[in-house]
Amino acid sequence: MHGHELSPSTIAVGAGRPDRVPGGPLNAPITLASALVPGGASEYGRAGNPTWDSFETVLGALEGGRALAFSSGVAASAALFDLVPMGSVVVAPRHAYYGTIAQLTERNRRGQVELRLVDIDNTPQVIAACEGAALVWIESPTNPALEIADIESIATAATKAGAAVAVDNTFATPLRQRPLDLGADFVVHSASKLLSGHSDLILGAIVANDDRAYAALEKRRSVLGAIPGAMETFLAARGVRTLHVRLDRAEANAKELHRRLSASRRIVYSRYPGFGTIIAFEVVGGPTAAQKMTEQSDIITYATSLGGVESTWERRRRHPGEPESVPEGLVRLSVGIEDVEDLWTDIQNVLAAIA
Numbered sequence: 028m029h030g031h032e033l034s035p036s037t038i039a040v041g042a043g044r045p046d047r048v049p050g051g052p053l054n055a056p057i058t059l060a061s062a063l064v065p066g067g068a069s070e071y072g073r074a075g076n077p078t079w080d081s082f083e084t085v086l087g088a089l090e091g092g093r094a095l096a097f098s099s100g101v102a103a104s105a106a107l108f109d110l111v112p113m114g115s116v117v118v119a120p121r122h123a124y125y126g127t128i129a130q131l132t133e134r135n136r137r138g139q140v141e142l143r144l145v146d147i148d149n150t151p152q153v154i155a156a157c158e159g160a161a162l163v164w165i166e167s168p169t170n171p172a173l174e175i176a177d178i179e180s181i182a183t184a185a186t187k188a189g190a191a192v193a194v195d196n197t198f199a200t201p202l203r204q205r206p207l208d209l210g211a212d213f214v215v216h217s218a219s220k221l222l223s224g225h226s227d228l229i230l231g232a233i234v235a236n237d238d239r240a241y242a243a244l245e246k247r248r249s250v251l252g253a254i255p256g257a258m259e260t261f262l263a264a265r266g267v268r269t270l271h272v273r274l275d276r277a278e279a280n281a282k283e284l285h286r287r288l289s290a291s292r293r294i295v296y297s298r299y300p301g302f303g304t305i306i307a308f309e310v311v312g313g314p315t316a317a318q319k320m321t322e323q324s325d326i327i328t329y330a331t332s333l334g335g336v337e338s339t340w341e342r343r344r345r346h347p348g349e350p351e352s353v354p355e356g357l358v359r360l361s362v363g364i365e366d367v368e369d370l371w372t373d374i375q376n377v378l379a380a381i382a
């Protein structure tokens with residue numbers, strides 16, 4: 028109909044809407060139902076709900092595969108780990124999201140998998156670890172260290188070694204990185220972050236490019252009951268409608284703040300991968316100063332999580348589960364869509380207060 032490939036912005040706004048029928052809604056309504064009339068896609072609310080479809084369709088279209096929503100990001104990764112044959116090798120980044128590492132180390136301890144932790148930005152090291160693996164898990168950029176993986180080279184080597192490749196694309200979103208195009212088999216998301224974008228829900232997703240794997244994951248979701256809520260998927264689909272606009276603005280803010288932080292003599296270093304909305308930095312004065320500054324800001328909220336329209340920050344190591352390799356004073360700043368001068372004034376004020 029269009030004669031050309033639609034841009035991601037247009038897909039974000041338009042994909043997954045109901046068929047246009049006179050008097051019908053433009054958005055998929057929230058269907059609250061445990062039981063559905065037999066003869067359709069599902070007849071029990073744990074197997075399917077029409078409200079999930081809208082979010083799954085738009086995310087699948089953006090990533091270039093078929094998406095499944097889960098109750099959370101960790102429920103999505105758990106469903107995928109469940110498909111790994113007993114006792115097989117899983118390769119994962121040393122600094123992956125700590126909920127991912129927690130699941131894998133537990134499975135390793137129980138003998139369900141053999142975990143090989145790697146420095147994901149060290150491509151030769153990762154490729155060497157792929158030998159004999161069943162699953163290579165990539166997160167890029169990593170949370171909170173912001174390391175970048177060479178997804179294409181790793182996926183090529185992993186596929187050759189017979190391993191499946193999954194990429195946690197939470198930080199990049201499909202607007203900055205499409206792992207399936209780079210050779211990955213699965214994309215995993217915490218939709219609690221940038222996709223929904225308003226810090227008001229917990230939701231996860233997996234996108235697969237293979238129908239058999241998709242069916243296996245859908246079955247896992249139903250068997251485990253790791254299903255999303257109708258309200259959450261409705262809100263997440265609504266969030267995706269503005270993803271490109273939010274991301275452009277927050278990214279522009281993040282670039283500018285990183286530039287100014289890097290030039291500040293109160294900052295030891297600021298790290299920013301060049302895209303996305305997350306900055307990691309350390310301040311002169313170490314963990315005590317970092318803790319104090321994050322608690323004292325006016326506009327930037329002292330809070331965990333990330334990817335919302337509002338800027339938030341925290342000292343990551345205050346969480347007991349955070350790996351010890353994350354510096355104690357590291358501040359993770361999730362940049363929102365406020366005015367950049369207001370954000371910078373806020374940062375300057377707290378930096379002055381801890382000096």
Ligand SMILES: *Cc1c(COP(=O)(O)O)cnc(C)c1O
Nearest residue numbers: 099100101124170197217219230
């Ligand atoms: C938050 C997060 C997760 C976990 O998602 P939940 O929705 O909190 O379960 C996984 N990966 C990354 C990179 C995250 O930031």
